[in-house]
Amino acid sequence: MEEDTEGDRLHYITKGNVMLLHKKSATYIAEVSIDTFIGEIAFFTAKPRRATAKSQNFTEVLTLMKEDFVHAAKKDQKQFDIVEGIRKTLGSKHNDYTLLGIECHLCHEKGHISLDCNMYTEIKGNMRQQWLKKMKENEWNNEDQSGEIP
Numbered sequence: 382m383e384e385d386t387e388g389d390r391l392h393y394i395t396k397g398n399v400m401l402l403h404k405k406s407a408t409y410i411a412e413v414s415i416d417t418f419i420g421e422i423a424f425f426t427a428k429p430r431r432a433t434a435k436s437q438n439f440t441e442v443l444t445l446m447k448e449d450f451v452h453a454a455k456k457d458q459k460q461f462d463i464v465e466g467i468r469k470t471l472g473s474k475h476n477d478y479t480l481l482g483i484e485c486h487l488c489h490e491k492g493h494i495s496l497d498c499n500m501y502t503e504i505k506g507n508m509r510q511q512w513l514k515k516m517k518e519n520e521w522n523n524e525d526q527s528g529e530i531p
């Protein structure tokens with residue numbers, strides 16, 4: 382899933398880990414796993430995707446297409462009004478996603494995403510650092526494993 386693309390689908394992770402990053406600023410945001418939604422802002426608003434999601438290993442997701450979602454909602458006027466209400470409310474508030482129950486990966490407050498967080502400026506451009514940290518962790522893991530081999 383690439384940032385700045387249209388959010389025509391909503392994903393729900395059922396297996397594996399997904400890394401969230403902001404390619405434009407070379408920033409690692411967080412790693413999310415099972416029971417997490419990805420792409421909900423772009424899905425419920427007309428805004429393009431804010432972040433890029435990359436699977437870290439074998440990952441399984443449930444996917445809901447926007448087309449199917451709107452089609453199903455249109456079958457019941459009440460449901461359709463709710464969906465329209467969510468879209469309008471989110472569109473009228475600048476970067477306020479309280480309605481979607483979104484929690485920031487950096488400060489863990491509800492209502493905003495990491496890219497709009499004050500703490501984001503501190504981690505901006507941290508991709509190389511994160512990569513080196515991961516490499517180190519893998520080295521440790523490999524050493525542990527080799528110790529078990531007779």
Ligand SMILES: [Zn+2]
Pocket residue numbers: 485486487488489490493494495497498499500
């Ligand atoms: Zn925050």
